[in-house]
Amino acid sequence: MRISRIETFRVPPRWILVRLETDDGLHGWGEAIVPKRANAVTGAVADLAANVVGADASRIEDLWQRMRRDGFFRGGPVLSTAAAAVEQALWDVKGKAHGLPVYEFLGGLARDDVQLYAWIGGDRPDDVVAQAAARREQGFAAVKMNATEELDYIDDHAKLDAVVARVAALRDAYGHDLRIALDFHGRVHRAMAKTLLAELDQFALMWVEEPLGPGHESSLAEVTRVAHRTPIATGERLTSRAEFVPLLEQRVVDVIQPDVSLTGLFELEKICRMAEAYDVAVAPHCPNGPVSLAASLQVGFCAGNVVIQEQSVGLHYNRGYAGLPPAEMHDYLVDPTPLVPKDGRLAAPTGPGLGIDIDEDVVRERDGTWQLRDPNWRTEDGRYAEW
Structure with missing residues (x-):
């Protein structure tokens, strides 16, 4: 072969x-x-x-x-x-x-189904209460949203107040029946991150994600010290076990978020096993398409420390991002059933391989040569701002 x-x-x-x-x-x-x-x-x-x-x-x-x-x-x-x-x-x-499903080569099933979370709010988050209501109607009990738009090294505290107000509105509307993750997306610089984490600690969030941007991992211990109740998550931009070792050794992360389309499937499984030795949870990163989710799930179903899985149905990037046509992952499946959640959860796939059947005709028909532009966010005075 x-x-x-x-x-x-x-x-x-x-x-x-x-x-x-x-x-x-x-x-x-x-x-x-x-x-x-x-x-x-x-x-x-x-x-x-x-x-x-x-x-x-x-x-x-x-x-x-x-x-x-x-x-x-x-x-x-x-x-x-x-x-x-x-x-x-x-x-x-x-x-x-x-x-056989791939998980049978990795030790077999460790669970019957896995919880999913859904995105709300968009790149510049707004209307989050209504969007959370729609997600709850779809069966999801956990959501994630971006924390903030462009943010300077030292910025107007009103921008932080707006973040706190959005989270407070969700808590007021749904109490603790809704699990909320907040993604800083590497947009928040060190000084502002400390202030914002301290103010968010009251809300018992599911986690805060990427509290600092890439390259600033050495500051995580200092910045996250103020987050007494808030789990810290990061790791979506890392590509191997070796890159996760410092986070685990320094005890600065509670949830790691490897992406199977950066790490590969077997390396993702190895990362999960390594994190288990440090009593660290895994929430695989996956705002991606159907194959990435299917591959991530094969590991998630055999790794006991995978606590929840990201998925992209309804994600703002799927609704005509940067001028490209809209699409959802189910558009590319002969049978969408294996990736259709019930009550915000997915059952273990039973099909061979990754457990999905890609509609090759649709893929070939929709194949193109698109190229996405960088976001090129700017501060009010024209300087580059993290996206």
Whole structure:
């Protein structure tokens, strides 16, 4: 069973799907992210394909090591997501070849279903109470929203007051029947993060996510010291176990958020096991498409410290983001049932491989050459602001 072809597809709303075919007629699907670098990602997949076409598709770990380590220059989000997408497709093929879900190769089921959370509020959050009501109507008992829009190093306290007011409005409306996660998205600088975390501690949030931007992990212990009741979550931009080690060793994080389309499927499983040794929970990051969610779930169903799963149905990026056509993950499935939640939960998939059947005709029909622009947020005086 040897790899015969690897293809990439860019489909709305902003997803990069990878199809891997073997010489005996099997095929599997993976999903890459980093959509604002789509040309680089698809190019990286093509580079990997040139090296692994002809290789034994059953030797996933060997191919993973080769894709991640065989080049002198390695790592980073673009190369990592390209390798992760190919690796997911290899697992899909292996499961189909044996007629088993991937989780059966990872120790089998540790749970019967998994809780999901849903997004509300958009990039610049507003109308969150009404959106939370709609999500509750859909069966979700947990939501996440961005905390703030552009925020300067030292900014008007009214912007922090607005964050607190939004969270307070949700608590007033739903009490503790609704679990609330707040995503700082790496937009909040150190001084403002300390102030905001202290003011949010009263609300017993599910977690605060990315309280500081990438590169400032050494300040996490200082900044989060004021959050006595609030779990701290981070890790969506990390690509390997090695990158999670400092967070775990320094005891500065309560929930880690690896993304299977950066880490790869088996590496995600290894990260979960490593975090378990530190009594740290996992909430896999996945505001992505159907293959990424399906791959993440295969690990989530066999890892006991996965506490909740992100998913993208109804996400603001799916509704015509940056001029691209709108789409939802179910648009690309022959049968959406495996990824349709009931009461805000998903049951363990029973199909082979990743447990979903991608509608290849729809993927090929909607394939395009889109390129997303950077957000280019600015402060009031024209300086660059974190998105």
